[in-house]
Amino acid sequence: MINNKVLGIILGGGQGSRLYPLTKDRSKPAVPIAGKYRLVDIPISNCINSDIKRMYVLTQFNSASLNAHIKNTYHFSFFSSAFVDVLAAEQTIHSDKWFQGTADAVRQSMLHFLENDFEYALILSGDQLYQMDFNHMIEKHEESGAEISIATYPVNAKDATQFGLLKTNDENIITSFIEKPAAELLPDWTSDVGDAMKAQGRNYLASMGIYIFNRDLLVELMKNPDTNDFGKEIIPQAIETHKTLSYQYEGYWTDIGNIDSFFEANLGLTDDVPQFNLYDEKGIYTRPRILPTSKIAGSILNKAVIGDGCIIHAEKIERSVIGIRSRIGKNSLISNTYMMGNDSYETLNEISENHIEIMMGIGERCYIHNCIIDKNCRIGDDVRINGGPHIPNIETDTYMVKEGIVVIKKDATIPKGTNIG
Structure with missing residues (x-):
């Protein structure tokens, strides 16, 4: 089954300097994880497990190994419309620049996206570890009549300054947003996050960098060449004029954009009951290899x-x-x-x-x-x-x-x- 309403767009990130030297010769989504996978396998697998099987991966640095991995891994039926394609930054008559940010990457690739029929664009990060059924988020997006939905995650005060934080009303509609606030501003940004999260001191709603945009709105927003980043520009501006829903997620999720978090995420897999469950019925997919035990x-x-x-x-x-x-x-x-x-x-x-x-x-x-x-x-x-x-x-x-x-x-x-x- 393919969810033909949704097109997946996976942002491969920039040079990946925070993961250097692991990104010296490869793009960030191609970094090996958990002994047999690549980072890009996480968002792709979440999409496949949600019946979203049309995906683009956007990258611009050291993309050869990523291309090879995707080509050798994600094969769909000859008669299927499913695909996973890598789009690297390219010179065109419209632009001779590299991607200037997350939104600019989407803008420069829109020509390819619009060759497909879809109602919603699901925009994902290529450097996060989590398992999510995106269908639940899509259902909430449709039920609320939102034009944009943002997946959000409760975080503590220590981590809050590293994320975009938001506030919502009683219907989970986002009313305000701030990107990486200073610590002294945090008292004004606490949210109602539920008893389990409060008990852990996770009182702030952070953007996970996972977005749903209605197709027509995304096309309209991408017409402004002066907005290059979703978190810093597109989202703060859009919530003023467009109905934007917060979809709160409370499962395991971690941003593995630096060496320390990458290291701990991998070693966490050795726990008796790891927070990231590789042994689930809907697992993580990767390149099949013919290897002995x-x-x-x-x-x-x-x-x-x-x-x-x-x-x-x-x-x-x-x-x-x-x-x-x-x-x-x-x-x-x-x-x-x-x-x-x-x-x-x-x-x-x-x-x-x-x-x-x-x-x-x-x-x-x-x-x-x-x-x-x-x-x-x-x-x-x-x-x-x-x-x-x-x-x-x-x-x-x-x-x-x-x-x-x-x-x-x-x-x-x-x-x-x-x-x-």
Whole structure:
């Protein structure tokens, strides 16, 4: 079934500097997550599970790997109107500029959108972790007669200054909006959020960056070339003249736009009952791979998520996510680590013929703690990486430290005996 009323538009974001170095060679939606997925799989899967199967992904930085992932992943029936297409910023007779913001990205891509029949445009972010049935939001949008709907999420005072906050009337119609308010303004922006949220101190309604626009209104709003961003310009201006609904969501949701939140979101998957449930009947979709089951020998595993095709001889792995095709040598201790895995295997013949001293993966007798290991890294024997607040922020050719988290860069080689932290 396809929801022909709705067109999905997924914003891939800009350069992704807050997720650097994970975005050094790839766009933000292409960053690997949970050991086998990409960030873009989250909004695409939410759409598919809501019977929304016509989607555009807008991006402009390092989009080659994102293109390849989407091309190899989302295949629909030859007779179906379903599609997932990537739209990168392009020069046209109307514009020779890159996307200047979220609204400008939509404006520059409108020509492609309008080739489709739809009543509502569902605009999503490409860097959030959540599971939502968009049909509920669409139903509320229709029932209220709104022209715009914004998904909202209760947050606490600490987080409130990082979001756009809003106030509503008794019918959940938005009456005022402020983008990233200063802390001293927060007392004026508390909302009625329900008892469960109040008990957690989450008294402020934040925009999730998930919007529904009626088609005709979106076309009209995009005619103004001076508005480049939804949160800073389009939404604050539109609520004055157009009926805008707040759709309050109270499930699990997190913005994973920086290294710290990205790290915690991944490690949170190792909890006994993770807040983000990958084991749901309506799961998250990704590229199907023909990989063997993982092989583990002599290892103690505690709160570990292990991807397919791994060969593990570690002494212990604790509170860690180990991605596909990972190799970990004997007597190594891994904790609080997200290892993204490898894009391919190195065979024993390749290792011998090419005189490879350090194989892809983690060597023997290593100690790895508070670390993100990007794809295809080589960590030699007897390497010690001990991340934590005691390490200052630093960047080298092979790794970067951000807020105590050591990030080993994609394709990096860490020599035998290296000590970081």
